Amino acid sequence: MEVVKKNFKETLPQVSASIEKADFLVIDAEFTGIINGRDVLVFDTPAEYYLRLLNGSTQFLLIQFGLCAFYYDEEKKMYMNDTYNFYLFPRGQPGPEKIFMCQSSSLDFLVAQGFDFNKLIRDGISYMTEPIETKLRDNIKERQKTYSKEKDPVNIPDEHKDFIEETCKNVRSFLDDNKSDEMEIDRCNSFVRLLIYQELKLRFKDEIIVETKILENKSRLLKVLRVKLDSDTKSHTTKRIEREWDEFEEAVGFSKVARMISQSEKLVVGHNMLLDVIHTLNHFFQPLTDDYKAFKEFTHCMFPRILDTKYMSSLPPFKEKVNSSVLPHLLQTLSEPPFALPNVGSYEGRGYSLTEAKLHEAGYDAYITGLCFLAMHSHLTRMRGEDTSRPDPNSAVLKPFLNKIFLAKTAHQDSPYMNFDGDDPSPSRDHVFHLTFPKEWMRNDINLLFSPYGPVMTQFVDDTHAWVALTRRDQARHVLRGLAASARVTVRPYHVQKGLKTSRSDDLEQLKRACNMTNVPRSRSQTVATNLPSPRVWSPPRTEKVSRVRANSISSPLQSPTKVTRKRTSSGVFQVDDSESPPPKKSELDQASEEALKKEKFVANGRRKASVTSGDETKEQKIIERFDSDSKINCVSAFKESDSWD
């Protein structure tokens, strides 16, 4: 069911009922862009991953929210789905308008899927964070107290005096003629409208009511209404107050649904859902900050039970059989033996069925995510010889997957998830080194440098820095000694470079240093908020080490000048790379290492870096990368779903 501004109020009770009766909820969102600036690196920790998304993704707008409620029909003995597609657009009155970013390729992609941007902008539902809502509420109350008070008059400049006089004369005639009950005054700019308003109130006092009429094309004119009863004026003020509160409620809009979902405490399922979660919290609850620990706690508090089907499909027994966990591919795989999709029904106009494939409509993607979840759950319970029908988030069978969100970019480096109910994995990085090398060096030079220790996998950070991972981890202890003498390079162990005391430290100050963070307040989408508690009685923990920084300007020191072409994947997040290419086996790395990792600044196909001579060419090569998706180097581990390499 499509939900827009016009039908939002009347649909709200149905949404509430759907959430109420659901066994579990599935969410999916569409955005105006994926990532701006530098993407996640394969050796980023979960905390760094979070920060990079916070800095690079949250300036984009969430424009469609899909909510699919799966509820069990006891009679039919099957699941039914109520699915809602909400079009979301932040308006300027009375809520805060938004300045947000768009990525042209994302918009292009969405339009190709049939997304209607005109409907979005015209009919999108408003929303706001809780801090903004509170402020707005207070502000309206304050303002409404002053409605009866007199305002100081503004003097009428000479050049407008004639027009004002003429207008007053016209109003006098209008009142005396007694033919109609309203007249309009147009062709004035806003200043002149103020003067007229002021003058008419002065001269005609309670004989008239003057108000602004906003036409469909947004232009304005003044409407003068005859006051027939004394109660007209009074009720005018009352009506005005009522109208303002109605507009307020409308402006809060979709945030109510987000909070309903949260307060239900039901299992919330998604596919590759990290961005969905970040955007949901940031748009409808409270702006997120650099504090990773606080982010995890806040997420867990708002959504105490979450499950990521992309993570679920990456583990046995699904991993071996799932060739590609991109959502439509996953659905296809799970519809064939040894799996089976459940039969899920819906009432007319209330939910989806598989016959109406509408990929990348958020509601539909949520629906098929739910199908995949049920299929995988059934498979597991069947293997255990249990009843397969209804997933229970408290069950043992779901326990391994609960509250873990997939980290696509780092999954193949043993960092496959963020754990919202415990510690993140912190795999050994003893075989990983940070390398500083001369500008003219290429991948081959690095391979050569490390050749005594076996094959390596290199991820370039920039012109002169890279992460290098040994395939033969046993060789790690020889590296520092062996390369210490080199005059041309500097090699540092992973934990030293990251500023970690040990490889398992979760000292947030160190994490921030590692990300080169400064305590500069930064804003996502330019809305300002204070740290007010949410309705779920959660207060962000205050620690001395970490100061909560407030969002306030779009850029961030983290963003490097690298601009890379991004494309959407059908899972709805960003480029599918590591998660699509399996981890190379040790024996294959001899050849794979040259191509294995995307050099962050990319080199044009066949164009040797040696031909690049000046410092400016970093940027030039970045321009080139934008155009050149043929570069073979991209292919293996940084594979993009819809990239053309031929």
Place this chain on the structure above:
Amino acid sequence: MEVVKKNFKETLPQVSASIEKADFLVIDAEFTGIINGRDVLVFDTPAEYYLRLLNGSTQFLLIQFGLCAFYYDEEKKMYMNDTYNFYLFPRGQPGPEKIFMCQSSSLDFLVAQGFDFNKLIRDGISYMTEPIETKLRDNIKERQKTYSKEKDPVNIPDEHKDFIEETCKNVRSFLDDNKSDEMEIDRCNSFVRLLIYQELKLRFKDEIIVETKILENKSRLLKVLRVKLDSDTKSHTTKRIEREWDEFEEAVGFSKVARMISQSEKLVVGHNMLLDVIHTLNHFFQPLTDDYKAFKEFTHCMFPRILDTKYMSSLPPFKEKVNSSVLPHLLQTLSEPPFALPNVGSYEGRGYSLTEAKLHEAGYDAYITGLCFLAMHSHLTRMRGEDTSRPDPNSAVLKPFLNKIFLAKTAHQDSPYMNFDGDDPSPSRDHVFHLTFPKEWMRNDINLLFSPYGPVMTQFVDDTHAWVALTRRDQARHVLRGLAASARVTVRPYHVQKGLKTSRSDDLEQLKRACNMTNVPRSRSQTVATNLPSPRVWSPPRTEKVSRVRANSISSPLQSPTKVTRKRTSSGVFQVDDSESPPPKKSELDQASEEALKKEKFVANGRRKASVTSGDETKEQKIIERFDSDSKINCVSAFKESDSWD
């Protein structure tokens, strides 16, 4: 005539012909937003004005470009118009995609005027700057050299071996069966597609051609084509090369039109055209830098004859008769005595007529701007007793208006234009002072402080700083002495605060200091360029004092945390304020001064600043300002065209 991607190539010759035969051209553009961050202050110099727009406006996208060519029909003895509405959207392949900003109120406004965003995104014409075009061209040439070379193979991981084998078997059957000439392979992610491509080429060599097919919904699959003749393979490469150059030309797109306009050297007319000019240069020519002098020179070089009808209408003999110079109001005024609109014709489907009012369609706005220009020109020549028909940019009658662009925000402080062919006005500011005052002070306190010197006009910069202008300029010399003793405030003369040696200095270093600029490279819309000369043989002047900084990140140090709700005006730029409210006369300032200038952080209607006690409330009040457009303080000099104050 509407021009989109599909008909752009075929329309280009017509556009060229229109430009060729035109007496003058009129331009107008629509954007995704107006200004982000702090707006221009009333005492900003033209250089500061430029910098503020550069920092606050150029991250938005120009999405529709209207070009109206007025050409004289000798037989009919009247003007005809050829008007083009170009929908513009930067695509990712092969050109650089864009990450750009949007202001929700601007989008809202445009949709209300009937703007079709789906058409924009789906069918918008691409474009790029010259530096990008050059790089792209080089890149394509480089890449095409490698098409015949072999690429190093990627090893096939175990989990894909079965699928690859099966696929190869299918292709073998396809070739042997000889039933059809092409087969498709789908349901692979991009990595698997690479493996298949590689393997097929290895095993089947010249028997087949393998290429990627992109479906309408942007998903990809592989197509295997049977090679029937030896020439098939060769022509495949040739066709590919041809296709890439076609795509390249398509990607350069609208930039060609912009350059045609420039190279014609014809008179280019606009209405309140500063933003149009800045965006045009930035999108289609070369990214602009902080160097104001270079900007003016570059503009003058690219467009040696420009005329701003808003500026023209602000001077005698129009000034007295024009109540509002907002474009549709100006048109209305010029259609009545003593003025008259010219009769301008058009051929079917080629231009506009007044019967089809389509305000805020860029082409239509350009058309009516042209009508206004002709009407004003006729009026002038009639007054001089000359022939009224055809404007000549070299004529004396147009000389006062030529190459001056209106500065709406500072016009009432005697700084009404930027002069692209000479010095900007630099009015006396001896009566203007920079005031530092205690946080709790309100406008009244400032009025009181200055009361010995007569009424003042105050523009707040932030919580503790403001510009204060004396109405009684003769009192200026007493101010410093009189207020020097005050412990609570600091008063500095204008030129001292701005760091100017004299009030007429144009030392750019000082201007930058005045703007608190740092040499941080900054990007608009995230495209990177180098300073390559344009085709009109113009090289940016290099001075030692000013280092040319390259655009590279969206934010800027200039942006303060102030967020103000912006709305569009029908002139298509930003809020109409000073230009709509006439300069207050001396006798009126007693009352007007309290309201005269918008306090930048705004105070809610009726809510006294005294109730604000903590430092955080600056931001709170900014939030409030977003909601509270009723504040009377806004009314006089900061009047917004479509603001509601009742």
